[in-house]
Amino acid sequence: MKHKVQWRRTLTAACIIIVSASGSFDVRANDIKIGVVDPERVLAESAPAIRAMQKIEKEFLPRDQEIKAMASQVKALQDLLANDKTMPEADRRNKERDLATLNREHQRAQRQMREDLTLRQNDEVATLQLNATKAIQMIAETEKYDLILSLRDLVYRSQRMDVTEKVIKALADK
Numbered sequence: 541m542k543h544k545v546q547w548r549r550t551l552t553a554a555c556i557i558i559v560s561a562s563g564s565f566d567v568r569a570n571d572i573k574i575g576v577v578d579p580e581r582v583l584a585e586s587a588p589a590i591r592a593m594q595k596i597e598k599e600f601l602p603r604d605q606e607i608k609a610m611a612s613q614v615k616a617l618q619d620l621l622a623n624d625k626t627m628p629e630a631d632r633r634n635k636e637r638d639l640a641t642l643n644r645e646h647q648r649a650q651r652q653m654r655e656d657l658t659l660r661q662n663d664e665v666a667t668l669q670l671n672a673t674k675a676i677q678m679i680a681e682t683e684k685y686d687l688i689l690s691l692r693d694l695v696y697r698s699q700r701m702d703v704t705e706k707v708i709k710a711l712a713d714k
Contacts, residue, residue: 573684575703578691582672582704583665587712592664599660603653610646617642668711675710679703 583589617639621632680688688703 572686574701575680575685575688576691576701577672577676577688577707578702578704579669579672580692582707582711583668586668586672586708588671589664589668589711592668596657596660596664600653600657603649603656607646607649607653610642610649614639614642614646671711672707675707676703679706679710 617635621627621635621639627635676688679685685703691702691704
């Protein structure tokens with residue numbers, strides 16, 4: 541509900557600006573050129589987004605492998621404790637302590653990697669959004685669009701208004 545009200549206000553404001561900028565209230569629908577862009581597709585399908593995703597995967601692969609190795613150690617130690625009934629009590633306590641320590645380290649490493657990955661992804665998304673905004677502005681100026689809207693809250697739009705492919709292509713050319 542909140543988004544619909546915000547959307548209506550934004551559209552109304554945009555229309556008022558367009559009408560005001562034209563210098564006349566006799567604006568015909570044919571005189572206004574409006575486009576829409578799907579930011580989710582731009583973030584998922586553009587060449588810079590794909591490159592960023594691959595770069596992040598490559599960057600975090602060694603840490604992911606370390607965490608998987610720690611998980612294997614935890615599992616091996618758990619299996620040893622569960623299956624070895626003849627282990628002396630002192631050794632068992634030491635192994636249980638080692639397991640608890642290793643488990644804490646594993647959870648800490650997982651949490652830290654998730655936080656670092658999220659930060660890294662947010663940095664890349666911010667850069668991509670900035671570049672996409674520049675590409676959209678360039679398309680708007682070059683093709684004389686009066687208004688380009690984000691597709692997020694639109695209920696309907698004509699395919700001929702969709703400039704998403706143009707944005708993806710413009711980002712690929714960079």
